[in-house]
Amino acid sequence: MVIKMVWNREILYINLSTGKISSRTVPKIIRTRYLGGRGVNMYMLFNHLTPKTDPLSPDNVLLVGAGLLAGIPCLGSGRCDIGAKSPLTGAVGDSNIGGFFAPELRFAGFDHIVITGKTSKPVYLLIKNRDIQIKDASHIWGQDTFETQKIIRQDEDDENIKSLVIGAAGENLVKFANVRTGMKNSAGRTGMGCVMGSKNLKAIAVRGTTTLEFTHPDELLEYCKQMNTMITSTRWAKAQSRWGTMIIYSNTNTTGLIRTKNFQLNQLEEGQDLEPENIDKYSIGTSGCYGCAVHCRHRYVLKEGPYAPLYGEGPEYTSLGAFGTMVNCNKMETILVANHLVNKYGVDTLETGGLIAWAMELYEKGIINDKATDGLKLEWGNEEAVYEMIRKITYREGFGNILADGFKAAITKIGSESKYYAIQIKGMSNLHSDERPTPSFALGIATSTRGADHLRSRPAIDMYGLPEELLEEVYGGHVASDYNSYDGKDRMVWWQELLYAVTDSIGVCKFQTVFCAVHAPQWKEFSNLINLTTGLNFSKNQLMEIGERIYTIERLFNSREGFSRKDDNLPERYFKEPTTLGLSAARNKKISMEKFNKMLDGYYKLHSWDSNGVPTRESLKKLDLDHEPSNLV
Amino acid sequence: MRRRLTLQKMLVIDPEKCTGCRLCETACSIHNEKTCEPERARIHITKWENEGIYIPIVCQQCDIPICETVCPMHAVKRDPETHAVIIDSELCVGCRLCVQFCPFGGVGVDDKTKRIIKCDLCNGEPVCVEFCQPEALQYINATTLNMRKRRAAAEKFSEHLKKMLRANY
Amino acid sequence: MNKLSPQSEVRCLNCLKRFTVSPKAETAVCPHCNTKYRISWPTPNQAKVRGLA
Incomplete structure (x- = not known):
């Protein structure tokens, strides 16, 4: 061959x-x-x-x-x-x-x-x-x-x-x-x-205009058609095709899993205008990335208001939180304008919103005042202040210059009092999700190799009350069906980390794997696609091993820079302040430090890392990582 | 050029539904060239990216094809089954007059082979249509198309009527 | 009884059990736990929760 x-x-x-x-x-x-x-x-x-x-x-x-x-x-x-x-x-x-x-x-x-x-x-x-x-x-x-x-x-x-x-x-x-x-x-x-x-x-x-050849073009074409059908027939993809990732808001805000006013509340109570359905009145259609049958973002137009005329794409669920719930703005138009601004300036929507929300809480608590903010009223729901902060961060003006260096540096400059309010891990802002009722998500953001981040694992499959037999079949071991439970969630995070490491390496979209739909393409389908495309053969176990190797080399990089178990932690508030709003499963919930630590132990074991979160010699040997750096390319 | 008198399917484009994903281009090139080279596909999505406008461009299989009119070699023929306008590569000398005169950009030059390429409707099962999830590309017969167009027009008309009625109250 | 397609089911966010929603309905009540929802339709055959009613 x-x-x-x-x-x-x-x-x-x-x-x-x-x-x-x-x-x-x-x-x-x-x-x-x-x-x-x-x-x-x-x-x-x-x-x-x-x-x-x-x-x-x-x-x-x-x-x-x-x-x-x-x-x-x-x-x-x-x-x-x-x-x-x-x-x-x-x-x-x-x-x-x-x-x-x-x-x-x-x-x-x-x-x-x-x-x-x-x-x-x-x-x-x-x-x-x-x-x-x-x-x-x-x-x-x-x-x-x-x-x-x-x-x-x-x-x-x-x-x-x-x-x-x-x-x-x-x-x-x-x-x-x-x-x-x-x-x-x-x-x-x-x-x-x-x-x-x-x-x-x-x-x-x-x-580029060169030839990209596949090993089995005819079979690949047929199989790709099947893959598109497999994903577009899931309920998740159908809803996503219609309204994009914003549909997650329907579930999270209704349940009470969305951080509001930085981290004070877990639901935006007057949040109806942020419902994804409201994008329709601004939309001229959806848009897809290369090779995507789901097309999850809208092409939107603002025809009226001080920022019109404006053409933009999105917004993602992320921006709904960054410039909506976290800063307590409850208008879709605010999201559309702010989303456009961060895209235009080229600054991360999530980090920007996370920092502004934090600053608003500091302002409310009197930790910073008008003098620190250059006179800007950083009050909840002040959308003009949000737009201005986006600009000031981008151009490093005044208070924007302090936030532009991220949480770590800003905490040093503003003072240690501000640290408690910062919803960040390893110096990176968390998504606007509130993980206190969901230990799986909490473990995922704590252990992510790139700092607080949902996309290294996003273990969402326990949100649907699925039978435990099905969860066991997917994850290869016991995972509790109850999303409040800590039981088996270490396994879930570990498994999703390996899957996404492979997903990001073969270059397909995470939304089209086991992200929000359990019956979506995963190991077997990836293996088939790789074979038809390249002729290379990988079993499910081999692909999982590759995922483990990728995740472990990231971990090695972080270990070399001084990161370890102490950094796989949650902000203090997760353990201290219980949630106050939402449906019963989301209400009055906080993370138990004891159970969290136990879950972390289990997670390290699944990765074959030691109790400090450092890869062991044996695990490195098994993954052919015992001679790194090997400088092959 | 003789046409069949039975119900004839046609490839219909609805740019408003196109999401710009290029599945059509990719599938077309794999089907026809066995490689992934959207450049050599028979269908292309023309984009105005900063304005969010996407328009698929493909041969319209005209009833009176201009490519046929301008072809000095009489190489442009019609497939009796699918009604597709096809180019007889034995006769074609590659003068590209068809490319120049087609008002729809439906005929192209293959940069690799320097031959003329155009959509042949995949013998009646267009692959691009099979891959187009939002149904911006459809392969339907003329009566269906006419009926849908009439229905869409009637819906607009009825909305208009309703507005007029409300205005009178 | 009308046989509704499985696609017009939604999952209750409170008790996580599925229940059927009448076609085109804009509101629905979970028969298991009585939580009231506003409903929207991503496709004519598939309902989803929009928010609490």
């Missing part, structure tokens, strides 16, 4: 300091151990950096990686993974982005880009198949993320150029600046846009 596709995609190395450009194919051993996308990025992150590298120095490495299956016609296969050491947390920096960039990169002949160094003047990278140029970007420096992409397309007279870009936030080294493509897609978390900005790299533009 000739394996065609895999072997002719290359890794492109760019040194911005010297201008040196080189490339090489991805060796088979890297493919079989890490697949592609996030897996290969995390291997390279561990291998290319020495411990304690300054994230904003030229020595940090910016990694761009297309998933192994990027380009196939199913499951939203346009996913691209961006990695670097995070300037926000000092831990693993990694963010996954949809849209159309990854397939275009593959069409140009490359799967990975490794960028080191720094230029003295703003540049952008232009890749047209084998023609690679580092070009002057002085005319696009300062442009927003939408215009930047448009200008590059116009300059090159090619509407099909796809770009990863940064906005003003990345240029100004806001620690949680993101990398964006298209109108909506963002590699939002861990400040990858800040790393890009530190290299003076405004954009990576790509156009």
Whole structure:
């Protein structure tokens, strides 16, 4: 069997300091151990950096990686993974982005880009198949993320150029600046846009017309059709196709699982205007990423009001919380405007909203006053203050400059009194979800390798009251059906972490796996897709082992930077303040420290890490990680 | 060029439903070229990304095809079964007059082979339609199309009537 | 009795049991725990909870 596709995609190395450009194919051993996308990025992150590298120095490495299956016609296969050491947390920096960039990169002949160094003047990278140029970007420096992409397309007279870009936030080294493509897609978390900005790299533009070959094209086409049907026939995907991820709000706000006024309440009581159904009056239709049959975001237009006319895409559930419940704003229009602003400036929606909500609580408690906020009334529900803070953070003005460095630095500057109110882990803001009633989610955000984050595991399958026999069948061991229970939730988090590590490495969309639907594609389907696409054979167990290897090398990176069990913790308030609102299963709930610690022990055991959360020698040996760094690519 | 007199299916595009996902392009290229090269697909989504407008462009299988009119080699034929306008590659000399004159962008040049490519309706089972979840692409017969269009127009008309009636109260 | 398609079921967020919703209904009450909901329809055959009634 000739394996065609895999072997002719290359890794492109760019040194911005010297201008040196080189490339090489991805060796088979890297493919079989890490697949592609996030897996290969995390291997390279561990291998290319020495411990304690300054994230904003030229020595940090910016990694761009297309998933192994990027380009196939199913499951939203346009996913691209961006990695670097995070300037926000000092831990693993990694963010996954949809849209159309990854397939275009593959069409140009490359799967990975490794960028080191720094230029003295703003540049952008232009890749047209084998023609690679580092070009002057002085005319696009300062442009927003939408215009930047448009200008590059116009300059090159090619509407099909796809770009990863940064906005003003990345240029100004806001620690949680993101990398964006298209109108909506963002590699939002861990400040990858800040790393890009530190290299003076405004954009990576790509156009590809080479041949992407599959091992079994006819069978693959047929199987992809089945995969699309498999996902679109789930109740979750049907609702998501209609109203996007905002549908999660219907369940979480109704139940009382959504943090409101930073972390004071667990439900927005006057929250009807934020219901996803209300997007209809602004929507001109939905939009999909490459190869996606679900199309989960809206194309919306604001025709009236001070911010009109405005065209935007989304918003995600995340923005409903960031600029809705957390800051106690209850109007859909506020979400639409704020979502547009963060996209335009290129700053992470979730981190921005989390910091503003925190500042509002500090303002309420008198920990900061008008003098600290430059006279801005940071009062709950003040949407104008939210918009202004987004701008001030982006341009590092006044109080915005303090928040622009993220929680860790801001706590130091504002004072230790402020720490208690910060809903962050490892220096990164949590989503607006309230995990006090759901131990599985609580464990997931505590252990995530990139800081408080729901997308490393998002263990949501216990929210549906499913029979325990079914949960056992999926997770390979006992998982309590009751979402308030701690029983088996360590297993659930572990299993989902492995699945998502593989999902991000093959480059399909998490929403189209076991995310909110139990009968969605997972190991077996991934295995079949990999085989039909590349000819490589992986059993379910082998794929799980790859997931474990990827997650463990991320853990190794963090261990090397000094992270351990002490950092896999929840904010103090989770243990102290019980929830007060919502349905009975969500009301009067807090996390038990004792049960949480027991769950954490169980979780480490499942990963074969020691009780301090450090991978053991035996586990490293089993995963072929005992000779890292091995510097293979 | 003779046409069948029985109910004839046609590929119908509704740009308002298109989500821009490029499943049609990808599936088309895999089906026809056995590789993933949307560039060589017979269907393309033209986008105005910053305004959110997506329009699938594909051969309209015209009743009086302009490509046929301009073809000096008489290489443009019609498939008797599917009514698809097809190009006889034996006769085609690659002059690209069809590409130049087609008002819909329905005919293209394959950059790899330098040959003319266009949609042949996949022998009556268009793969793009099978992959189009939002049904922006449909393969339906003319009477169905006419009926739907009339119904949509009638619905608008009835809304208008209702508004007029309400205004009178 | 009318046989409703399984797609017009919703899961009660309070007791997590499924119950059927009449076609096009805008509100529904869980027969198991009596929680009242506002309902919306992502597709003509599939209902979902919109919020509490």
